[in-house]
Amino acid sequence: MIKRYTEDQQKIPMETLEKVYPDIKENIQLIQKPGEDNPVFTPQDNKAWLLAKIWVRNSDFNYHELVSHLLRTHLMAEIFFIASYDMADQHPLSRILRATGRYTLPINITARNTLINKGGFFEEYTAIGNEQWEVLKKATEKITYESLCLPDNVKQRGIDKLKNFHYRDDGMDIWDAIYKFVRGVVNRCYKDDEDIQKDPELQEMVMFIYNYGFLQKSDCPSSLKTREEAIKYITMIMFTCSAQHAAVNHGQYDIYAWMPNGPTTMRKPPPKNKEVTEKDIMDTLPDITTTLEAMKVASFLSQVPNDFVPLGEYPEEVAYESHMRDPLMEFKSTLMGIGEKIRKRSACQEFPYEYLDPAGMENSITI
Incomplete structure (x- = not known):
């Protein structure tokens, strides 16, 4: 807009x-x-205002799906996961980080083969056409570390004072819960900042992400010097792969099943004057074939896998390790409290916002 x-x-x-x-x-x-x-x-x-709003929603759809969703969660998560996989199995953080990448590679391969490929959904049924890679390239150049850290992002965007902004409020609750969990684990594994600096596997992971995810931008970390830096960095990874993905993924069918609320493309150019009729609007909206294709994709991407693993759940051999046990128990309890608060709020809402209920999000991007 x-x-x-x-x-x-x-x-x-x-x-x-x-x-x-x-x-x-x-x-x-x-x-x-x-x-x-x-x-x-x-x-x-009147109707010209309605059509203008539909045009804004068309732009929002394309930016949301290609940048906010695909790039800033799926593709960044892929980089995080690949970077963490060089860690040894015995590394105290490896199994936490690897859990953030469960099923992410297969779903990203599916996206490359069906959504952003030549002749795929974006080329055939959206306004992006065959420019999806150019859009992704430009958007990747604008990614910053702070934009992936919710507290910094909220301040930068000036949205810290907005009322009834449930994404921010629920997201901050989850960010704080993840941060506290990671702090408990890190402080048990590293006795001081020097331990962080001397961990070659952790530093190599950060350098890999710096090179291939952040494209060596000067405002992005290429190493970690303190425990606090490590805690924030790992929190960013976990939040991106769980809560942030849930926020941009789980409501797709709710939002886009009604085509005028998020048309994938438009059949006529923007209006050049304010003499707009209902016929002009209908002639501009996508045809029935495009509408059905969009609904099908939105429905598929809103599905929950049969072997759903909620945020904070780990295999027993991980959960009961000495550095994990107490922080994880507290983490689960905190997440349960966040979920209860969201559900209590929902009882008073005509259109509940529950996309960030921890019970409905996974450790990783699976769809």
Whole structure:
């Protein structure tokens, strides 16, 4: 969504505009460059406003699926998992990190063969067309370490004060729970910061991710110098592969089964004026074949695997290791409390937000 006032509006004091146009802060301009054939749409524009919002949702769909979902969870998780696999089985962190990659490689291979391949879903049924790799390349260049760390991301985006923002609130609860769990494990395995610096397998994993995931960006870690740095880094990996993926994955069918709420593509160009009819809207929305294909993909990606393993569940031989046992018991208890709080809130909501209920997310990206 692009917020921009017309040149005439920019000359008028905002307080005057707000009296004349009470919804002036809600506006959409669909193309960056101002012009007579690129109007600013507002809620007073009736069906033109509706069509403008549908265009925004079309952009949101493509960005969400290709960048927020595929790139920033699936593909980053693949890098994390491959990087961790060089750790020895006896390494105290290896089995925690490997659990974050269960089934991720197979599902990513499926995506490469059916969604982002030549003739696949994105090329045939979305506005991205055959530019998906170019979009992924540009988006990868913009990934930062802090953008994957929820507390930093919240501050950077200025969304820390928004009311009723359940993704932020539930996500922060889960981030804090993971952080506390990882801290308990790390502090039992490493007696001081020097131990972290002298762990070649952990440092090699971070360097691999720095090279192939963060593309050697200067603001991304290439090594870990303290226990606190290691705790935050491992928390970032676990959060990305569990809660962040759940947030962008679990609601796909709920959101996109109603095509106007997230059209994959549009059959006509953006409106050049505000004379929009219902027929214009219907002629712009995708056809029935594209709609059914999108619903099928959204339904498939919202499925839960038969051998679902919830966040915080590990095999007995891992769970009962000395450095794992107490932190893991506390972690499970905290996650249970978060779930209870979410379900209690849901009882008072017409449309409950439950995508970050820990009972419904896995340690890893499996779908």
